[in-house]
Amino acid sequence: MSVTYIDAIREAQEHLLRDDPRVFLYGQDIAAFGGAFKATKGLSEMFPGRVIDAPISEDAMAGMAIGAALEGMRPIVEMQFADFSSIAFNQIVNHAATHFYRTGMPVPITMRLPSGGTAGSGPFHSQSMETIYAHYPGVVVVTPATVADAYSMLIESVKLDDPVIYCEHKFLYRWLKAQSFKGDGLPIGQARITRMGRHATVVTYSAMVHEAVRAAERLQQESGWEIEVVDLRSVKPLDIDTVLASVARTGRLLALGEAFPWGGVTAEVVARVVADGFHLLEAPPMRLNARDTPVPYHPKLWAAHRPTPESICDSLRKLLSY
Amino acid sequence: MTENEGSNNQKSGADYVRAMFAAMITARVLENKLSSLYKAGKIVGGVYLGKGQEAVSAALGAALIPGKDIFAPLIRDQAGRTAFGEPLIDCARAYLGSALGPMRGRDGNIHRGRPLEGMLAMISHLGSAVSVVAGALFAKRLKGELLGCVGATCVGDGATSTGAFHEGLNLAAVEKLPLIVIIADNQFAYSTPTSSQYACHDLVDRAKGYGVAGHSVDGTDFLACAAVIGDAVKRARDGDGPQLIVAKLLRLSGHGEHDDGSYVPAEIKQSHYGRDCLDVAEMQLLEYGILTKEVIASMREIAATDVQAAVAQAQQEPTPDPYQEVWHAWSTERFYSENS
Numbered sequence: 001m002s003v004t005y006i007d008a009i010r011e012a013q014e015h016l017l018r019d020d021p022r023v024f025l026y027g028q029d030i031a032a033f034g035g036a037f038k039a040t041k042g043l044s045e046m047f048p049g050r051v052i053d054a055p056i057s058e059d060a061m062a063g064m065a066i067g068a069a070l071e072g073m074r075p076i077v078e079m080q081f082a083d084f085s086s087i088a089f090n091q092i093v094n095h096a097a098t099h100f101y102r103t104g105m106p107v108p109i110t111m112r113l114p115s116g117g118t119a120g121s122g123p124f125h126s127q128s129m130e131t132i133y134a135h136y137p138g139v140v141v142v143t144p145a146t147v148a149d150a151y152s153m154l155i156e157s158v159k160l161d162d163p164v165i166y167c168e169h170k171f172l173y174r175w176l177k178a179q180s181f182k183g184d185g186l187p188i189g190q191a192r193i194t195r196m197g198r199h200a201t202v203v204t205y206s207a208m209v210h211e212a213v214r215a216a217e218r219l220q221q222e223s224g225w226e227i228e229v230v231d232l233r234s235v236k237p238l239d240i241d242t243v244l245a246s247v248a249r250t251g252r253l254l255a256l257g258e259a260f261p262w263g264g265v266t267a268e269v270v271a272r273v274v275a276d277g278f279h280l281l282e283a284p285p286m287r288l289n290a291r292d293t294p295v296p297y298h299p300k301l302w303a304a305h306r307p308t309p310e311s312i313c314d315s316l317r318k319l320l321s322y
Numbered sequence: 323m324t325e326n327e328g329s330n331n332q333k334s335g336a337d338y339v340r341a342m343f344a345a346m347i348t349a350r351v352l353e354n355k356l357s358s359l360y361k362a363g364k365i366v367g368g369v370y371l372g373k374g375q376e377a378v379s380a381a382l383g384a385a386l387i388p389g390k391d392i393f394a395p396l397i398r399d400q401a402g403r404t405a406f407g408e409p410l411i412d413c414a415r416a417y418l419g420s421a422l423g424p425m426r427g428r429d430g431n432i433h434r435g436r437p438l439e440g441m442l443a444m445i446s447h448l449g450s451a452v453s454v455v456a457g458a459l460f461a462k463r464l465k466g467e468l469l470g471c472v473g474a475t476c477v478g479d480g481a482t483s484t485g486a487f488h489e490g491l492n493l494a495a496v497e498k499l500p501l502i503v504i505i506a507d508n509q510f511a512y513s514t515p516t517s518s519q520y521a522c523h524d525l526v527d528r529a530k531g532y533g534v535a536g537h538s539v540d541g542t543d544f545l546a547c548a549a550v551i552g553d554a555v556k557r558a559r560d561g562d563g564p565q566l567i568v569a570k571l572l573r574l575s576g577h578g579e580h581d582d583g584s585y586v587p588a589e590i591k592q593s594h595y596g597r598d599c600l601d602v603a604e605m606q607l608l609e610y611g612i613l614t615k616e617v618i619a620s621m622r623e624i625a626a627t628d629v630q631a632a633v634a635q636a637q638q639e640p641t642p643d644p645y646q647e648v649w650h651a652w653s654t655e656r657f658y659s660e661n662s
Binding site for chain 1: 392424425426428429433435437438442443445446447450451452453454455456457458459460461462464465485486489490492493496650651652653654656657
């Protein structure tokens with residue numbers, strides 16, 4: 001009996017609704033219909049009045065959550081797709097994110113963002129928004145890559161007093177399976193060494209962790225290279241200590257992400273490693289991201305837009321041959 | 323917030339209009355002082371006044387119950403804030419940059435609030451408070467505490483053009499929340515006249531489209547404001563759902579004190595809506611025998627003394643110290659080791 005990443009998200013919400021009367025869910029089509037991805041399937045029947053359909057009003061959905069949080073609730077808002085959170089951007093970064101610093105009163109909202117690309121989804125149902133939100137002070141941005149993290153980090157997100165952007169990767173929803181939701185108990189803010197290695201470090205997060213591990217296995221079989229893979233888990237706060245410790249062991253860094261290339265998490269990782277760990281590096285650090293175009297619709301274009309095990313291997317070969 | 327109300331009921335009748343008028347006088351005295359301080363270079367940042375909008379704002383603030391209701395004031399709501407019970411020192415501290423008080427120099431002027439006590443701290447993005455107040459009411463409903471509560475916010479004619487206003491009011495309508503939204507249609511959004519802001523005959527016509535109750539009021543008419551706004555708040559409190567009130571008036575200052583408002587044509591200033599609601603209020607209160615000239619004079623003196631005391635206190639207080647500042651925007655302290 002195995003469980004999936006989307007099961008983890010649904011189960012975590014059921015757990016939260018059962019254990020904490022302050023929790024409620026708000027989003028489009030999430031009540032009787034169970035959500036576009038069925039992340040809330042059956043929950044409105046189990047918890048009447050606490051799983052609520054929203055109008056197509058992302059700004060007001062976020063604003064509503066903020067007001068509810070100020071009244072002591074712990075809302076979880078489902079954006080139908082991360083892409084649509086751009087409409088809620090103002091409420092998230094200007095209202096929720098500034099509130100604790102300005103007034104001393106935190107805004108504990110959790111925004112669930114179904115993120116990242118899947119074949120055929122196109123420019124407006126494929127985006128990775130973590131960089132945009134991480135730029136703003138006061139926001140916590142988490143990017144779970146495993147079934148256990150999807151479960152535990154959603155529960156932890158709701159318990160945090162700060163606004164959390166919970167980026168759940170759609171590609172992992174049904175593909176990623178585990179025996180249970182039980183994990184290693186790492187808290188938000190700590191990265192994980194997913195795969196040990198000694199020749200180069202790949203720092204990544206979300207679905208790209210799995211692509212990095214595939215690339216690492218391929219290089220090991222092909223030529224015996226031992227690649228370490230660091231899963232950031234949360235991109236803000238960013239656990240740069242774990243990254244630096246890994247680079248200290250390997251001397252080589254590839255920062256890998258599925259988001260657009262300009263700026264972003266991978267640029268932040270490289271900038272911090274260069275600033276704080278320049279002496280550790282045996283080669284110029286590299287970045288590998290999606291291409292600098294909108295996410296294309298056709299599966300052949302989409303597959304070439306985002307990093308793949310092949311392109312990750314190519315980058316690593318260059319990094320290792322420097 | 324002060325506990326002086328001591329009541330769980332909305333004020334009515336003479337008590338209500340007296341509370342309104344007291345707040346209006348205090349707000350006007352305070353705002354005149356702020357204007358002088360601004361011109362003397364004593365205030366860092368902008369000064370935004372509610373001159374001409376006091377009757378509307380105070381009618382709302384005085385109809386709300388502190389400690390129970392939610393109020394999200396906007397930039398021209400000094401009178402409403404005072405009527406709702408905001409201490410004058412909050413305003414003085416925010417404008418004069420005191421390190422004390424709720425905002426501690428981290429935000430200024432009209433962005434102050436006491437969210438823990440139901441008075442929200444506005445952001446500059448217009449219309450964005452509508453859904454937030456709706457959310458607070460929604461939470462009260464989930465907690466079983468909504469009965470007899472209302473939430474209210476104020477916007478100008480300009481904010482009605484935002485998506486946030488539309489989304490927020492529609493959400494409140496769908497959920498049938500006891501939300502009062504007052505549109506102070508003051509004829510100019512900064513310098514833009516309403517002819518460039520909306521094309522409908524009257525903004526109150528939109529109430530029908532949202533499926534909410536709509537009310538119109540002459541915002542310069544003190545007693546009309548008391549009647550219409552007081553009644554709308556009561557209707558919301560009694561379960562009649564969202565209430566949209568459109569108050570026609572004229573802003574009697576620039577957008578801020580940096581702006582002389584020279585784009586407002588003289589004929590508009592001399593029109594009916596160019597009259598000062600404070601003058602109208604005094605006339606009406608005397609006419610109906612609610613207050614005497616002596617009482618009004620003494621209210622003015624008390625307001626002047628209170629304002630002077632608040633400003634003097636804030637001026638003596640320490641300003642924020644960048645070396646002592648906690649430069650973190652998270653409340654979760656274990657994240658503070660992150661050196662971002």
